[in-house]
Amino acid sequence: MQLLDRRSAVIRTVRLAALGVAASMTFAGLAHAEDLLAKVKAKGELTVGTELQFAPFDFIEDGKQAGMNKEIFAEIGKELGVKITFLDLPWPSVLPGLEAGKFDMVAGPATITNARMERYRFSSPIANATVAILKKKGDTSITKPADIAGKKVGSGKATAQLAQLQEFGKTLSPEPTIQEYVDFSQSYADLGAGRIVAVANSLPNIAFLAKQKPDVFEVVEPPFGKPVYFGFIGAKSEDAKSLMDAVDAVIIKMKHDGRLAALQKKWFGTEMSTPDTVEKASF
Incomplete structure (x- = not known):
């Protein structure tokens, strides 16, 4: 009987230890989910990968960065209380750079497609991309x-x-x-x-x-492509979720208070209606 009691006690101890490890992993996961936004705010800097050859979103004018992205991210920086640092790269290396953790998110912007949504987290759309x-x-x-x-x-x-x-x-x-x-x-x-x-x-x-x-x-005229939208890109991971949620909140706020429409008119010559979110793309 004592042997069985001891055995039961050991089993209970192992189970409790396992539960403790699982709980600690769960709490660690929750903490990790806030890491990227917390990291950005602690550093006071949001690092953004892009290609400065994509006017009117990102381009070089008189030796300096110009375009709609610069102005949108200036608003994002103000809302989050951080400075924005852009890294200029050839477009084929931008998304691999995001996956390698070389920067926090991608400006681009990129066309929101179903295949890309499986791999990345897109921001609220900022423009029509047909x-x-x-x-x-x-x-x-x-x-x-x-x-x-x-x-x-x-x-x-x-x-x-x-x-x-x-x-x-x-x-x-x-x-x-x-x-x-x-x-x-x-x-x-x-x-x-x-x-x-x-x-x-x-x-x-x-x-x-x-x-x-x-x-x-x-x-x-007319455009030949399917109706699609442009969005900024972040990693599709728990640690990036808080940052992308915060970016989305700023962009949606800009849509509702007219700031985004003003930038669209400035850079495209017209305002563009875009949804707050895209659940399924047209291709």
Whole structure:
């Protein structure tokens, strides 16, 4: 009987110890879930990866960063009480950099797609991202998107715009030849030089460029892509949730008080209605 009592006591001790370990792991997990936002606030700095070749969101003007992202993140920094530090990288290395923990989140912005939502946490949308065609001013061979059939066109490497161009191209006969570019600035340079006949990018981007250089470029109407939105990107993990929740709160507040609409009008020439959240993308 004593042996059984001792054995029962040992079992109870092991079970209690296991429960204690599980409880400590649970509390550690809860604490870890607040780590990124707490870390950002403790450091007083939010580090953001981006590519400064994506006007009007991020670009270089007179040797300095300019664009809508800079102004949105300035508001985010004010609300969170931290300074914003941007890191400029080629777009194909930005998302891997986020996954490697080299920065806290990504500005971009990036098109919100179902595949990306499985891997990343997106902010509340900040703009419409429907894809359209940019051509050289006066090119009468392209009057509608389908006219790129059999022609050499370009888009950004590893972008949702490229994916939509490839999908659209398969519906045409003959299919266009698609050139992939590390950044869109290179594609615009090749378009201007006549090495390609069109560039596929989101409507806000090419509308801004056509507005800046009306004698060089023009937009082909209507857009050919599926209706989608732009959002900023964070890690899809418990430790990043608090930070992304805080960023969402600022962006939604900006939507409701008119600050975001004012920035859209400044940079796109028009206001864009966007949902507070995207549960399912159009592709």
